[in-house]
Amino acid sequence: xxxxxxxxxxxxxxxxxxxxxxxxxxxxxxxxxxLDTALVRVSPEDYDKVVATYKTPIVALLExxxxxAILFHALNGLRVIAVDFWSKGPRYxxxxxxxxxxxxxxxxxxxxxxxxxxxxxxxxxx
Amino acid sequence: xxxTDTAASGIGPVEGSGSFSAYGVDNPAPLIEAPRKxxxxxxxxxxxxxxxxxxxxxxxxxxxxxxxxxxxxxxxLVLDGGVSKIGFAFVAGRWASPWWQAWDLAMLWLxxxxxxxxxxTVINDYAERTTTRLWLKGLLYTATVFTILLGTxxxxxxxxxxx
Numbered sequence: 001x002x003x004x005x006x007x008x009x010x011x012x013x014x015x016x017x018x019x020x021x022x023x024x025x026x027x028x029x030x031x032x033x034x035l036d037t038a039l040v041r042v043s044p045e046d047y048d049k050v051v052a053t054y055k056t057p058i059v060a061l062l063e064x065x066x067x068x069a070i071l072f073h074a075l076n077g078l079r080v081i082a083v084d085f086w087s088k089g090p091r092y093x094x095x096x097x098x099x100x101x102x103x104x105x106x107x108x109x110x111x112x113x114x115x116x117x118x119x120x121x122x123x124x125x126x
Numbered sequence: 127x128x129x130t131d132t133a134a135s136g137i138g139p140v141e142g143s144g145s146f147s148a149y150g151v152d153n154p155a156p157l158i159e160a161p162r163k164x165x166x167x168x169x170x171x172x173x174x175x176x177x178x179x180x181x182x183x184x185x186x187x188x189x190x191x192x193x194x195x196x197x198x199x200x201x202x203l204v205l206d207g208g209v210s211k212i213g214f215a216f217v218a219g220r221w222a223s224p225w226w227q228a229w230d231l232a233m234l235w236l237x238x239x240x241x242x243x244x245x246x247t248v249i250n251d252y253a254e255r256t257t258t259r260l261w262l263k264g265l266l267y268t269a270t271v272f273t274i275l276l277g278t279x280x281x282x283x284x285x286x287x288x289x
Contacts, residue, residue, distance in 0.1 A: 031273055038280045040214060040288075044289055047217070048214055051213060078189075080185075085185075111203075
């Protein structure tokens, strides 16, 4: 770490960085997502046309990334709440971060088939 | 005896003048005002507790959003064939129920306010010039109000027989 900075590195800082980055990404997606859903007020055809792009293999990969961002932000958010409100939270913040990472890895593995299965079948044949 | 008059002695009021106190007339402890005590000299206009309520809102809405958003992801991307099933008919089927309308409305409002407050913090942290901060936050609030109103309108005025 360079001298003269408040950034301390390690689990505390990097989880904070990841929380920010995922939060901003999710917010921008949310904005787009409300706009695309608003098309149900225009016509069923226009809505279905735009939703069809969500079913393409490349966007499926982006959806997997979105799930990754949301799951990390949700799990780490619960960790932040524990650090703030649980008296022993600050003492166990590292252990809680690695628990978050562990649960995240398991859930991301579980999301592989449901989120990417259809894209896999489309690219590599049924 | 007028010589023991406190006003004349140059020492302020004495704390704890009871018989069990270590202090007495001969060993006075002057009253010291607490460092952040509100007095008549304190300015009336303080900033209020907005940032504290913002901090609390992030945690409370966060807990609710974990349930709402993860439930939403499970329904939209995992169950019944994942994203492949989504279309106008699917939306019409779900919004026929007030339960899912209320779910989506709560999710919209909480997520937009949670995200907007988060981005406000990010802007405050990284935009160093006052005018840059004002413009970015103006843009943020405009986009937030627009998105919340649009989404609310769509949920309340949804018409399954639009065509």
